[in-house]
Amino acid sequence: MKFATWNVNSLTVRLPQVIDWLAANPVDALVLQETKMTDDKFPTMEIGAAGYQVQWFGQKTYNGVALISKTPATDVVKNITGFADDQARLIAGTVNGIRVIGGYFPNGQALDSDKFVYKMAWLDGLRAWLANELKAHEKLVIMGDFNIAPEDRDVHDPAAWEGMTHVSPQERAHFQGLLDLGLVDAYRLFEQPPKSFSWWDYRMLGFQKNKGLRIDHILVSNALKGSVTACVIDRQMRKNPQPSDHAPVIVTIA
């Protein structure tokens, strides 16, 4: 089985790339972030025509997530149960007996921002809910744009990022807290090229200079850990004429 995550930075703009990508990468499930559209605008027909099922949850202008799958997702949940949120950031469903969760974690903007307070609260809410999800679903995958670079090796220039969001001790403690629930970072189960990133700023030739961060992650539950055979970042998609600032990440489970 293959599962993937991709922050598309507007599904309106990126839909043709998503359709092409699915044709080239026939995954069992793909979660999208930053669809940036209300539910009435969601391109269900086009995704259906590509041979996929889809569940979606969006809002105007910002955020928005979707769960695309070969077989229909069941027991679908939108946002974190028990955490009141007016932003569309999470979708979960069961696909082929595996609980699949797609999340667009808050950015946080700056450490002294109200948005950072929200990010911390969202992460607290996620951890509490995820603990219950893991009790109910031994086989679980949570993936998405975490907006956290877990370690310095996930940052192109750790010194330049000191004092910024995505790399702070608080955020990294939250990432570790998720792992402590019984999850593992699938990408780090394998030897990977140094300076492997999943996001590059559109500005300042970020991609061309490989000035990026690894902030898009796939965490798998301990019950699945032994079956993971590969995890890769599809950097090629960042070379498209009109790319998202994020590349897809794909995990293969035997």
Add this chain to the structure above:
DNA sequence: ATGTCGCGTGTGACGCGA
């Protein structure tokens, strides 16, 4: 270091978020 995108407003430059 903030040079790029995408969106919404409201017709076109600008503010916002990333």
